[in-house]
Structures are given as C-alpha cells and as structure tokens.
Amino acid sequence: MSEPHHPGPIEENIDSHPAKVAIGVLIGAVAVIIAIILLAQFAIGAYGSRSRQNEAAMRPERVAERIAPVAHLAIDPNAPGAMTNAGAAPAAAAAPTAPVAIPPPAAASQKTAQAGNGAGKKVFDSVCTACHGTGVAGAPKFGDKAAWAPRIATGKETLYNAALHGLRAMPPKGGNPSLSDADVKAAVDYMVAAAK
Numbered sequence: 001m002s003e004p005h006h007p008g009p010i011e012e013n014i015d016s017h018p019a020k021v022a023i024g025v026l027i028g029a030v031a032v033i034i035a036i037i038l039l040a041q042f043a044i045g046a047y048g049s050r051s052r053q054n055e056a057a058m059r060p061e062r063v064a065e066r067i068a069p070v071a072h073l074a075i076d077p078n079a080p081g082a083m084t085n086a087g088a089a090p091a092a093a094a095a096p097t098a099p100v101a102i103p104p105p106a107a108a109s110q111k112t113a114q115a116g117n118g119a120g121k122k123v124f125d126s127v128c129t130a131c132h133g134t135g136v137a138g139a140p141k142f143g144d145k146a147a148w149a150p151r152i153a154t155g156k157e158t159l160y161n162a163a164l165h166g167l168r169a170m171p172p173k174g175g176n177p178s179l180s181d182a183d184v185k186a187a188v189d190y191m192v193a194a195a196k
C-alpha cells in the first residue's frame with residue numbers, strides 16, 4: 001500500500017474482493033437484526049412474565065366481586081311480605097340470622113318435602129353461579145357430571161370444606177362471607193345433586 005491516496009478498507013477491497021465486502025456487510029446487518037429481535041424478546045419476556053398473583057386486586061374475593069352478578073337475591077323473613085316467599089324457600093337447616101333464603105321455622109317444618117334444594121338453589125343462583133354457571137377460572141360447571149364425579153368421589157365433607165374455606169381459585173363461601181355455613185352446604189348439595 002504505497003499509493004499517495006490511501007483508500008479506506010471498503011474502497012480498497014470493493015474492487016478486488018466484492019463478494020467478501022458484500023458478505024461482511026450482510027453479516028453486520030444480520031447481527032444488528034438479531035440483536036434487535038433478542039432485545040425485543042427480552043423486553044416482552046420481562047413484562048409478560050411478571051407475576052400478578054400477589055396483587056390485592058387479584059385476591060379471589062376481589063375477583064369474585066368484579067365478576068359477581070349485578071343483582072343479589074336476599075330474602076329477609078322479617079321484611080314485610082316475606083311470608084309470600086316462604087313457601088318457595090324452605091330449608092330446615094338455614095340459620096335464622098342468615099341473609100339469604102331464610103324461611104321461618106314453622107313454614108320450614110310444614111314443607112319438609114321440599115326442604116334442601118330450595119335454599120341451595122337460591123344461594124347457588126345468587127352467588128355460586130357467577131363461577132359455576134359457566135366454569136369461570138376452572139370451576140366445575142353446574143350439571144357437568146364429568147367435572148364433578150372425581151370431586152364428589154372425595155366425599156361431601158371435602159366439598160363442604162372447600163366451599164366453606166376455599167380451594168385455590170374457589171373463594172371461601174364463594175366470596176360471600178355473609179352466607180351461613182348451612183346456606184353454603186345447601187348450595188353444595190344442590191350442585192352435587194345436579195351433577196349426579
């Protein structure tokens with residue numbers, strides 16, 4: 001290289017080794033593209049894999065609140081006119097202080113033939129159906145025998161326990177702590193009966 005005009009490396013090589021220069025440029029371009037792709041994946045991965053599990057808004061109770069039906073059914077036996085509903089909501093087991101589906105004891109004993117599913121259905125329709133109606137969050141669907149069979153096989157007490165105290169995405173008492181234990185159990189009975 002003794003010429004007075006000293007050409008740069010590209011200028012110098014483009015005539016003698018055009019293929020080499022082209023390959024060099026190509027490799028450089030590919031390296032930049034790969035770097036951009038990797039950076040993008042890194043950014044997406046870091047964003048997408050962040051856990052929301054412990055966020056307050058993701059607590060089962062809060063989720064249940066957000067996806068709860070717009071209206072809740074509450075039958076108060078002490079409210080005027082409640083007696084007209086009593087026949088439709090008999091449940092010997094319902095606690096007298098529970099806000100949902102409480103028949104006066106006298107009415108309940110007269111209607112023992114219907115006892116059980118009346119209160120269970122009411123609780124189910126007002127609370128549990130939010131998830132169990134369509135199978136939200138992996139909840140066993142109402143009337144889905146295949147989904148319920150293995151759960152029913154674990155025994156009523158296991159199911160009661162899960163319904164009362166929660167199980168993974170299943171919130172305690174379906175996210176409605178004002179339900180009495182008897183109401184929740186009646187709702188379990190109602191769902192189990194429908195899936196047998």
Ligand code: HEC
Pocket residue numbers: 060063064123124127128129130131132136137138139140151154158159160162163167168169170171173174175179184185187188
């Ligand atoms: C926020 C949604 C949600 C609501 C509301 C809800 N459930 Fe569930 N439930 C679930 C999910 C999800 C599962 C499945 C839990 C699992 O196995 O991971 C489940 C499972 C169950 C099971 C089976 C438990 C077992 O041992 O396999 C019973 C029984 C049950 N729910 C009863 C109820 C009753 C009764 C109510 C109403 C008072 C109710 N659920 C309301 C989400 C819900």
